[in-house]
Amino acid sequence: MKEFTYVKAPDMAAALTALRRPGAQLVAGGTELLNWLKDGIEAPDHLVDITGLPLTAVDVGPHGRLRVGALARMSDLAAHPEVARERPVLAQSLLLAASPQLRNMATIGGNLQQRTRCPYFRADTPLPCNKRTPGAGCAALQADDTAQHAIFGWTQECAATHPSDLAVALAALDATILISGPGGERRVPADAFHLTPEEAEPRRHTVLAPDELITGVEVPARPSARLSHYLKVRQRASYEFAVVSAAVALELTAGDTIGSVRIALGGVAHRPWRLTAAEEALRGTELADTDALRAAVAISFADARPLPGNGYKVELAQRAAVRALRAAARPEAPDVHRAGANGGPR
Ligand SMILES: Cc1cc2nc3c(=O)[nH]c(=O)nc-3n(C[C@H](O)[C@H](O)[C@H](O)COP(=O)(O)OP(=O)(O)OC[C@H]3O[C@@H](n4cnc5c(N)ncnc54)[C@H](O)[C@@H]3O)c2cc1C
Ligand code: SF4
The missing domain is CATH 3.30.390.50 (CO dehydrogenase flavoprotein, C-terminal domain)
Structure with a gap:
């Protein structure tokens, strides 16, 4: 494994500054990222730990709008009484994902930023995969090994699917992803956050720029x-x-x-x-x-x-x-x- 530096950001400004360094990558719960380091999917020069930021709250506003910090744990959001009662799809999507141990570590922001489970992308010995190495080809399509792959929005470059259960529930609830970066804050509809290979080259998974981070998710109050x-x-x-x-x-x-x-x-x-x-x-x-x-x-x-x-x-x-x-x-x-x-x- 390649050597990297590690810094725990004390506040948002420090996190955004640290992220601007070439080769920097965020880490939150670490349940995805540490596997990528071990398997050679990612080799960052700098790890920026954001778990010290005040982004863990799950709040219900006066008009019933739900605001979830990006560092809220999957298990905390699923167990929130208002979520189970007023937005069952959200609690269900979380409780049907991963395992109790993972949900106790994994964060909402990390869940949205997880990568495809295409076995060729995840292989620990490199195989042709345009998502990992642009221009390398697509082993899944070459081998016609596509049982788990997409039926919408795929191209000859990549036919991977996105695995987040939470993202699907958020799209049904008309939620918004909240993002912070050097240019300030921006809001992206949950169903426009991830990118298909028809929309961007396969290496890009979401609309997030390398120097931006997810600060939270907002879910409107709807009957x-x-x-x-x-x-x-x-x-x-x-x-x-x-x-x-x-x-x-x-x-x-x-x-x-x-x-x-x-x-x-x-x-x-x-x-x-x-x-x-x-x-x-x-x-x-x-x-x-x-x-x-x-x-x-x-x-x-x-x-x-x-x-x-x-x-x-x-x-x-x-x-x-x-x-x-x-x-x-x-x-x-x-x-x-x-x-x-x-x-x-x-
Ligand atoms: C065995 C296994 C089974 C799983 N099963 C399921 C399943 O059934 N359904 C499902 O939905 N998920 C599943 N997952 C995925 C799991 O939910 C994710 O691993 C987890 O949510 C990632 O969160 P994390 O905080 O650990 O992210 P990390 O590992 O810390 O980070 C993952 C990625 O997100 C980025 N990131 C983290 N936080 C932010 C932020 N705030 N802003 C911008 N980028 C950020 C990191 O830079 C990194 O690129 C499974 C995972 C494993 C290992
Ligand atoms: S489908 Fe996409 S992720 Fe899977 S091997 Fe092809 S390019 Fe890689």
């Missing part, structure tokens, strides 16, 4: 947040990333008719993938009308581009979206209780 749900389909019931996932936030009008809805999918692209056409088509649809739900969701898959190995995701993702819609309308039976095997609430 739809209460009727929300995160459904995660994975190959085993514990400690596993999503094959596909669906986050839904729903408002009902008279009876069980959909008034408005936001749907974001995980595991299908290198960012939470909004089903905007389906959201429009679902207005006025009865939740009990399965055929109408399926037909509306299918509209957003007209432009899906499955790879040879992952055609199954087209059907699976649509089913997940329809199931999540139904589950969102029944908050009394959240999937979060089924997270016991994953180290969920006991």
Whole structure:
């Protein structure tokens, strides 16, 4: 492992100054970054530890707006009583992620900045991967080994998906990512924070510049947040990333008719993938009308581009979206209780 310097930033100004040094990299909980150092995915010259910054709070404002500091632990946000009650999709996405030990260390900012789980990107012996080495090629596409890869927003350069469960829930809740940098503060919608290879060269994962840091996340108060749900389909019931996932936030009008809805999918692209056409088509649809739900969701898959190995995701993702819609309308039976095997609430 390459040698690097280490500094613990005492305040935000010091953190931003330290980040301006060439080869500098932030570290928060360290649950991702330390693996990258060991596997040669990253080789920073300087590590800037930001765990001393006052960014751990989870606050609910007077009008119900939720503000989460970037250094809040995943477990703290999931356990916050207001979050579990008013924004179940958020608590569920956190409790269905990683393990209790990881969630006790891992931060919200680090979760959003985690990298793809594409096995070629993660390989400890270098393989052709445009995300790691621009211009090297894409071993996954060359080998047609694409079962876990994207069906939307991919290119011949890269077809990786983004693994954050939290990001998908935040996109459904219309959240905003708060960023600080040398130019001051800026705000980015959660569904525009990650970049697909169609939007930027594969090496770039998010809109964050190297000298910027995430300070927090803001989630607006919306009636739809209460009727929300995160459904995660994975190959085993514990400690596993999503094959596909669906986050839904729903408002009902008279009876069980959909008034408005936001749907974001995980595991299908290198960012939470909004089903905007389906959201429009679902207005006025009865939740009990399965055929109408399926037909509306299918509209957003007209432009899906499955790879040879992952055609199954087209059907699976649509089913997940329809199931999540139904589950969102029944908050009394959240999937979060089924997270016991994953180290969920006991
Ligand atoms: C075995 C395993 C299983 C996992 N399973 C899941 C899962 O099912 N679902 C899921 O969503 N996640 C999963 N994760 C990912 C886990 O959630 C992340 O490792 C964790 O959230 C990263 O947070 P951290 O604070 O440890 O980040 P670090 O390791 O400290 O940093 C990770 C990256 O984020 C950057 N960073 C950290 N904080 C900031 C900030 N405030 N601003 C800008 N950049 C920042 C760092 O520079 C680094 O690039 C898993 C991880 C492991 C190791
Ligand atoms: S899909 Fe992307 S991350 Fe995976 S090998 Fe290809 S370039 Fe690398």
